[in-house]
Amino acid sequence: MLVLSRKINQSIMVGDNVRIVVVAVDRDQVKLGIEAPRDIPVHRSEIYEEIQRTNQSAAAAPAPKATAGAGKATLQPRKPSQKR
Amino acid sequence: MSAAMEAGPITVEFPRFGTFTYAEEEVFTFPWGLPGFPALRHWIALTLPTQPTFVWLQSLDDLKVAIPTCDPYFVFETYDPKLPAYAVTALEITDPSEFTLLCVMVASANAEEMTMNLMAPIVVNLRTRTARQVMLENSGYSIKEPMPRKTATGAVAGPEA
Numbered sequence: 001m002l003v004l005s006r007k008i009n010q011s012i013m014v015g016d017n018v019r020i021v022v023v024a025v026d027r028d029q030v031k032l033g034i035e036a037p038r039d040i041p042v043h044r045s046e047i048y049e050e051i052q053r054t055n056q057s058a059a060a061a062p063a064p065k066a067t068a069g070a071g072k073a074t075l076q077p078r079k080p081s082q083k084r
Numbered sequence: 085m086s087a088a089m090e091a092g093p094i095t096v097e098f099p100r101f102g103t104f105t106y107a108e109e110e111v112f113t114f115p116w117g118l119p120g121f122p123a124l125r126h127w128i129a130l131t132l133p134t135q136p137t138f139v140w141l142q143s144l145d146d147l148k149v150a151i152p153t154c155d156p157y158f159v160f161e162t163y164d165p166k167l168p169a170y171a172v173t174a175l176e177i178t179d180p181s182e183f184t185l186l187c188v189m190v191a192s193a194n195a196e197e198m199t200m201n202l203m204a205p206i207v208v209n210l211r212t213r214t215a216r217q218v219m220l221e222n223s224g225y226s227i228k229e230p231m232p233r234k235t236a237t238g239a240v241a242g243p244e245a
Contacts, residue, residue: 038169043219051204051219052120054227058151058188058201059121070101072110073129073139076155077181077210 098142100150101130111144113214116174119204124149127215139186141206153186156202159231165205171218175209182211190228199228 004012011021018040021033034042095105112127126144137158143149156163165185167177177183185205191198202225208215 039173041168041170041219043221047203047219047221048119050227051201051217054190054201054204055118055120055151055188055217058153058190059149061152061189061191069133070098070104070130070140071133072106073131075129075139075184075186075208075210078157078184 096144096147098147098150101132101140101142104128104130104142109213111213112141112208114216115214116216118151118206118217121146121149138189141186152189152191153206154189154200156185156187156200156205159200160202160229163202163225165202165220165223165225167207168218168220171207171216175207175214175216176212177207177209182209184208184210186215188217189231198231199226200231201227202229203227 006012006022008022008025011019013019017037019035021035022030023033024031036042093105093107095103097103106128110128112129114125114127116122117124121143124143124145127141128144130140130142130150131138132140137154139153139155141151141153171177175183185207187205188201189198190201203221203223204217204219204227206215206217
């Protein structure tokens with residue numbers, strides 16, 4: 001892992017489009033500002049890891065009995081206007 | 085995958101669901117993988133006669149992997165997530181009529197309780213057949229929202245029910 005020292009208001013570039021700024025430091029807490037293109041998701045690691053674990057638990061679901069005859073699912077588009 | 089080379093139906097043997105035949109154009113592509121399964125990019129959506137409201141996402145890259153999901157509106161009619169720009173842009177969604185949502189369901193160890201991940205819906209573009217799971221941090225939606233028993237057991241529950 002690359003380790004860099006930064007002061008408040010200094011930043012780090014990740015690639016050409018992502019800038020991470022140290023906004024504030026208060027004892028053991030660091031506030032970071034992240035500037036990234038709109039198509040790049042930015043999340044706290046814990047949330048991402050919880051989603052990973054949830055997907056893996058879901059995949060471990062017991063296989064339902066009598067599964068013969070699995071068919072293709074028909075996915076309906078959302079029509080929000082009909083819901084309100 | 086080359087459509088020109090793979091013309092015609094493809095038959096596979098899924099460990100959970102047995103023999104299944106599908107066409108190339110029925111495959112859903114997850115260009116960014118799925119959290120927890122980053123390498124699995126190709127999936128097919130299945131329903132079982134015994135669980136008409138469930139959509140099983142079956143991986144074509146690892147046939148052992150299948151994930152139960154459900155259209156969240158069938159269970160939570162007021163579910164109204166604001167999709168992040170990165171999903172709409174990345175999936176090239178141009179109109180609300182061309183996408184749908186699937187939420188991952190998790191059963192407890194004894195399969196008595198089921199929860200649905202409303203915080204991270206899978207957004208599916210039905211036109212391009214590409215999909216991405218998004219994370220709605222600070223949306224107030226839970227990763228483990230308990231499902232009402234009636235729908236959790238797979239009974240038919242349409243939007244009007």
